[in-house]
Amino acid sequence: MNCSYCNRKAVYFQRHSGKHLCRKHFVENFLKRVKRSIRKYRMVRRNERIAVALSGGKDSVVLAQVLKTLYGERRDIELHAITVDEGIEGYRPPTVEISERLCRELDIEHHVVSFRDEIGLELDEIVKKGNRNACSYCGVFRKYLLNKKAKEIGATKLATGHNLDDETQTILLNFLQSDIERMARLVPSRVQKGLVMRIKPLREIYEREIVVYALLHNLPVSLEECPYSREPVRAAVRDFLYEFENKYPGRKFSIMRSFETLLPCLWEMYPQIDLNSCELCGEPTPRRICQACELKRELGLI
Structure with missing residues (x-):
């Protein structure tokens, strides 16, 4: 099968767009979408x-x-x-x-x-x-x-x-577990003191x-x-999304777009709180003692 854009041999079939891509156009498409996310x-x-x-x-x-x-x-x-x-x-x-x-x-x-x-x-x-x-x-x-x-x-x-699979799994998992506050934190609304912004x-x-x-x-x-990777609930969500995407290509993008549409409402419902400095290590935490220090104390390490 040839590339949908040129006569070169296709290396990948992009099911959500219905296009076959050669090496050159696959890489161009890949980088274009990464740059688009970075700009967005x-x-x-x-x-x-x-x-x-x-x-x-x-x-x-x-x-x-x-x-x-x-x-x-x-x-x-x-x-x-x-x-x-x-x-x-x-x-x-x-x-x-x-x-x-x-x-x-x-x-x-x-x-x-x-x-x-x-x-x-x-x-x-x-x-x-x-x-x-x-x-x-x-x-x-x-x-x-x-x-x-x-x-x-x-x-x-x-x-x-x-990646897209990770993100859509997490979105759906948080929804199914009624953890809407955690869903709101998937995309930080602002920089927080002591926490390096994740991208x-x-x-x-x-x-x-x-x-x-x-x-x-x-x-x-x-x-x-x-x-040690044994997460039965996430695995079930992963398998469901795989089958759903396989039957209806592009649905993971639909989940992502729906999530992005809801983000302003999620941020308003669950605004990011100001973080404290852990009393033991100084790392940012919403509590007096960060979760890492709590676990270290539980293990008898501090």
Whole structure:
């Protein structure tokens, strides 16, 4: 099958548009949509120092490469990468190596922070010691360390690799769980003191498109799934959306557009509150003690 725009051989069929795309037009379309998202939400402005949350997985690797492609020649834009080593035997070491290799190839300064050094225990040890599931600890500590390191290096933005599939799953999951306040926080309405503003340049890119982009650019990526990744409710939502999108292409975009239409109402119903500084570590929190310190105290680490 030939490309819908030229006579070159197509490498991808874009189901929501009904077009076949060759390598050149696939990459052009991909980057165009990323730039459109960045402009829409004013993710990147002048004189930015952007920290990329780089796990070594397909999403974060593609994100780092795309940001380098778009802003590598800009003298006022500086890119860094932060990799969090949770301490998951057999899973995390290879992805840290992938991240280090990518940063060398892209000439991006790489920072690695570990649970062992910053929290006091690796995740494998935490799971054995604690009484919660691994994701409860990992999610809190990862966000804590990413924000802390981003501030240390003077980052003005923290870029994450969330894609269209991730975002629509989260929107629907929050709706089904009646957690509308959390839904309102998916897109911050303003900068908060002590919290590096997060941006999601890939939020309108399908997961499968990210895989194709990585393959076309021969990027070093890990496709391994975290051994602790067990979220049955999210998995059910993911499978439902996959089948729905497969039957009715473009419906994930419809979910995203509906969410964006509701955003002003969500922000009015649940305005962002001013954050305090944690009394133990100084990191931002809506309470006296941040969630990371609460978990460390629960584990007997402080």
